[in-house]
Amino acid sequence: MHQHHSGSSQQMMSRDSARGLAQGLGWFSIGLGLMELLAPRQLSRTLGMEEQSGLIQAYGVREIATGIGILASRDPTPWVWARVGGDALDLATLAPAVPDNPQKGNVLVAMMAVAGVTALDLICAQQLSTARQQEQREQRLRYLPDYSNRSGMPRGVEQMRGVARQDFEMPRDMQTPEALRPWTDGRPAQADAGAMASSLGTATTDHDAANTSSSSNLKPQLSSAQVVRTAADQVGVKGGSGTAANHDAATTSSSSSLKPQLSSAQVVRTAADQVGAKGDSGTATTNHDAATTPSSSNLKPQLSSAQVVRTAADQVGTAKDR
Amino acid sequence: MRALCWHGKNDIRCDTVPDPKIEDPRDAIIKVTTCAICGSDLHLFDGFMPGMQSGDIMGHEFMGEVMEVGSGAKDSLKVGDRIVVPFTITCGECEQCRRGNFSVCERSNRNKDIADKLFGHTTAGLFGYTHLTGGYPGGQAEYVRVPFADKTHVKVPNGMTDEQALFLGDIFPTGWQGVVQCDIQPTDTVAIWGCGPVGQFAIRSAVLLGAKQIIAIDNVPERLAMAQAGGAITINFDEESTVERLNELTQGKGPEKCIDCVGMEAHATATLDSMYDRAKQALMLESDRAHVLREMMYVCRPAGTISIPGVYGGLIDKVPMGMVMNKGLTIRTGQTHVKRWTDDLLRRIEDGQIDPSFVITHTVGLEQGPEMYKTFREKQDGCIKVVLKP
Ligand SMILES: NC(=O)c1ccc[n+]([C@@H]2O[C@H](COP(=O)([O-])OP(=O)(O)OC[C@H]3O[C@@H](n4cnc5c(N)ncnc54)[C@H](O)[C@@H]3O)[C@@H](O)[C@H]2O)c1
């Protein structure tokens, strides 16, 4: 009981400081949002992205919304996470503007500023999330019932293993096609678990080593998109021209440091990659396309389809059921 | 009558509402004796499923006594019958129903036109589960109108308790179908993500259907303990890497069969893709979190099967289709065709192969429902399955 107490007061403190930080980020969001909303032209000119002023205004609305969310909600955690997503979006929008931009210097400064705030956002979001999880865990620990006798099988689990095989008729539409069933000695497996298990075991030992090493090679905690990417990189298909090196660095280091202490900049970069860089093929044009995608083709359709779901749903909501 | 009504995210109340009436000859009215809160209800409680309206009655796991039968259902039901009501409403006559694909019944969704727009084609009507699937008042109430009642029921034999029979309406057949869809071979390792009620029944189903090795994944200790009691090897994803451990347990080859009993609200783990999902979901750029799906696609053995009883509502992002395609994986999913399995499963309960009441951890009155939604969601107090007595 005692130990618990000290532990939780420490967590309370870190939670409180994270909440304080969240407040600050909330106001910052609103401030930045207002600027983007009210002075999009100036901003876009400074960044050498004149044709993007509409987008900047939209981002302003997003900033204000997340800011209000953080300040107004009982639990700011999801809103701070939303900021992290928004940061990734900002970076993905700025990055393609770097090459052949007359205001390259300004863009780089802007990106560095965003990256700095992103680091804060991430730290804050993670602290909030961890604090919340810890609270939940503690709550659970207060009373840990013992379900170790709840097998649900009055006659014992081992006695029940496979009993349904004797009389259950496997529906045809759910059967595994013959070719995908386990084979042994070039013949389909019989319904004899023991024999099959042992013969499979011996038949496959020699492959095991190779399989294991390749799978431990790619750290499982990587997001699958990254795994694909890393794997592709290993094979020699390098990522987008200018960013290839960065990008490798990011993937490699994140694979070695999966735990909550991920370096935030890397996370951002990778997140930005995920949002922005669709094409891995590496030519300048692909890169450019990929990077502008979030504003035009990538995110909008997603946004709009997500909204379609919701709007349609709302329509249903108001429609009278017959 | 009293009923648990949805009033918005995190807002479910025990309200007094008008009693239901027969509206169609095939209807019946039942007095609910026992009902339950399902993991699917949490998606509504958390505001992740679109299409709810303030005042909607919740609940799709319920059973009770028949009070009134419409003229068109008289041949198969009579007043006083004890029935469990499947959560998928089925007409029993359309082409899909005749094939046993009850959860995609072509007739039972009275908001068919909207579902047609949203999903391309309509699916079955569901109790208490948004207006996209008919907006039918649910079963966390004292009385319920059951449409197509002549087909949408399972008669409960004398001597079987409510607690043993209730889960035939949803989670037992759901866990069962999740496993059947994998067509278990006696050599198979089956990995099951999520040890909530659906996962628990999937584990027991995999035992009955004779899987060689069953591995269950979650991070809630008491749920893992219950999974282990049911014959599973457990992985706590807070403490170890799911993928590494699964490979270890399968000589580096991965499980042949992977089952998602988690659905769209997968917990963030300490992985990049989880954070990414969280951020996007909060921005409404993605409606569902796909961490478990990605993990399954990654770890599943080539030529293996992925089965998805976990509910998804809309869009997911960064699905590694390349893995699925190149490894030649089979994916099967769907709302449960409840009626397709209930006769068989009822017999297994009667036969003593399984006693579904093992999963119940909390039994309370209807008026305590709103707070139990929280207890269940937060997994407080060892809560795994809540049963309500109206
Ligand atoms: N297909 C159908 O017809 C049908 C029917 C009923 C329920 N469902 C769905 O099945 C799912 C489970 O239902 P339930 O009642 O068991 O709900 P639940 O919320 O009690 O269980 C979900 C479990 O998944 C665990 N989990 C979360 N993230 C995880 C992760 N990353 N890895 C492993 N485990 C994780 C949670 O800790 C929890 O124990 C829900 O999505 C529900 O909507 C589908």
Ligand SMILES: [Zn+2]
């Ligand atoms: Zn359910």
Ligand SMILES: [Zn+2]
């Ligand atoms: Zn039908």
